[in-house]
Amino acid sequence: MAKRAAQVSDDEGDSGSDVSLIDVSFDFLSPNPDVDYQAIKRLLGQLLGRDSEGFNLHELTELILSQPNIGSTIxxxxxxxxxxxxxxxxxxxxxxxxxSIKALARYCLSKASDSPALHSTLQSLFSQSEKHVGLVICERLINMPVQVIPPLYNMLKDEVRNAVAQNLPYQFSHLLFISRTYHLSLDEESQLENTLPASEARKKKGASKKRKSAAHDEANAQHVRPDDGIYSFHPEDAAIIELASHTLNYTYTAPLPETHQEGRDKNAFGLDTRGRIMLLPLTDSPAMDTGEGKDTWDVLAEKLAREYGVPQ
Structure with a gap:
């Protein structure tokens, strides 16, 4: 079922004076069991990385498709x-x-063993029945712009509220996010910059000249390499982390493929992909100042729209 359509503009061009805009129309739709199975299963495999084979992706995909009024595709x-x-x-x-849910719960507890506070919280949540945890699954193709994320969360927020109003089981005390990251050593980061195609370098230079927001310029100027060398595939993780009570970056259990390991030994660039867990309480979030009439869903949706939404 169609929900809405949106347009996102992408900049193309090698200089600040030679810029064209490409308008792409995105349709926001309910998951379709008759069409979406294979694509959603692939997205789940991408989200869960090298460890995905342990999560019964067939059953997980079927479970997602069994919720006709919750969730969106683009x-x-x-x-x-x-x-x-x-x-x-x-x-x-x-x-x-x-x-699949049983496997994911065991997996999160296993990875959280490196973080006693998170492990204790998850173990407590998973061993009782009064408070319910919502597992948020968010994944997209790598070339999808982050600007599609705010409307997705706005729709999910409204769908969850409508479901709760109908006494359906979507009243959560916490949201658990699983996301993707990658790690770069100092040598790999330098190598990546040195191998950047000239056209990409010119595009970046041109893009920097046409920033419309002084705040955006300041944020770029203040960007520094993370101390741990871990970067997000999903930029919106930064907004979620600010509201989360616990965040854990972890390495996959499954080893890197031998060909990948050999490539890294030979100084050939390859991404060291990893995972991330974020636990967001829907009450008493440490960074929360909801104000009258707002809850955590509102704050998260507004934060994503403010930081990643399409300028009006």
């Missing part, structure tokens, strides 16, 4: 085409016996 070629992005939420308590 397409560009009509309802019968493959989705390029997915955002949804699953109740980990209602589905605690589901093989």
């Amino acid at each position: 397409k560009t070629d009509g309802e019968e085409s493959d989705p390029y992005a997915l955002l949804t939420v699953l109740n980990m308590h209602i589905h605690h016996e589901h093989p």
